[in-house]
Amino acid sequence: MAKPVSIEVWNPNGKYRVISTKPMPGTRWINLLIEQDCRVEICTEKKTILSVEDIISLIGNKCDGVIGQLTEDWGETLFAALSRAGGKAFSNMAVGYNNVDVNAANKYGVAVGNTPGVLTETTAELAASLSLAAARRIVEADEFMRAGLYDGWLPHLFVGNLLKGQTVGVIGAGRIGSAYARMMVEGFKMNLIYYDLYQSTRLEKFVTAYGEFLKSNGEQPVYWKRASSMDEVLREADVISLHPVLDKTTYHLINKESLATMKKEAILVNCSRGPVIDEVALVEHLKQNPMFRVGLDVFEDEPFMKPGLAEMKNAVIVPHIASASKWTREGMATLAALNVLGKIKGYPIWGDSNRVEPFLNESVPPPAACPSIVNAKALGNIHVSKHYSLSFSKLQSHDVCAYNFTFINQSCFLPQVYLFQSYKHQRSVRVAVRVVSPMNVKFGVVLSLVYARLTMAITMYMLHGESTPFIYLHFAVLYVIENSSIISSNK
């Protein structure tokens, strides 16, 4: 029998029981859950990493959803326990979900959420910081100062690498890898070589355009190259940053052989997952090659380091803080909570997990969708392929109305009210209209607006006994949709 774990309870009378295995930054995520009738239980145990037994004890007999952490082992045992307790959803408060056995979740019909997008720039900024810290030996120099060893300027003191004009190599040019590449290319005028299973056209276009801009300014342009193998990156780049997902194909991607391929004075940065590097081989390589430097945010046996790593002067090491900015961490908590809430409420899945801004805007209610469910397809969930979100303040003297126009696909013609909710205490009304149409998207927009107008008029009448002047609104909204950038479209 597992020991009971300490918890803090919010909204004890809520209908749905949602557990967070850790206190998470900010309060928005708690408020969003409470507003939708959730009882929120936050585990306050002192120990950093909860065991499977601890989490089973938290889940108990009735649990609708869990927000968990990347340090937890979400496998068969936990998904079975969550399913037994009636749970529909689990969300990692992380974009990486290598700690989750998605097949086991599928088996028990539990949705698995993650938090992409909100941490892209923050994580890329840390990778850039580690690149600079390693290139310019900042940590070594800092220790030297604090030890009182500085006794005057010297030509050879802490000489490092100049980045300008050198080549930055990115392995895994997805969201974070691409953001990092752009920072290094634009910030330090580095050339780019990248390796990914997929072409990153946007990144290529960015570097081309920036190169042309530099040229037109009479400066040395920058260039990009998509490598046909990872080895090509390792051979050619001066700074290499790792940003792939961790899976079977990337486990020990960097090992003794690949390290030997790299330049003797290269810099290697890892802000992805520890096991992407064979850390024992890395320690050996650092010992043999004092001019080779690394910047590490993640470790193979986190939270531990392989013997010898902590003693290496040519390693900059930080404790998995790449996503640790206030805005990002609060946003991650919000996305994770909304993933769980969305499944509990039966919302569709947001169509583009690269564009999660509408969920992070605190001044309007979030879209009625799950921001990112990684096993949505396996569970047969519907994705929102186009999503437009608009809000109108003071539409009526006491109502704030938010429309969500959701286009699922264009294969049949079936307009339907997708969701209607009245948030009494906010005195706001949200109407979402789902349109499935064989016509083009614009026609779908027109149709959904007509339909939404009628639905809202009827709804307002039912709620407040007032008829509403929506005729003008239909045309106004159409005009905005066609002309304004306040509409977020995922394509």
Ligand SMILES: NC(=O)C1=CN([C@@H]2O[C@H](COP(=O)(O)OP(=O)(O)OC[C@H]3O[C@@H](n4cnc5c(N)ncnc54)[C@H](O)[C@@H]3O)[C@@H](O)[C@H]2O)C=CC1
């Ligand atoms: N250190 C930290 O705090 C953080 C770590 N991460 C890690 O970064 C990873 C990447 O995050 P995102 O950029 O948002 O994901 P993403 O899915 O946008 O990018 C991953 C890229 O890796 C590529 N890839 C997959 N297998 C590959 C292989 N064998 N060789 C080369 N490329 C391969 C994919 O095609 C994709 O473009 C996450 O999965 C997570 O593990 C993410 C955020 C913070």
Ligand SMILES: O=C(O)C(=O)CO
């Ligand atoms: O999101 C992730 O994958 C992390 O590692 C922490 O932000």
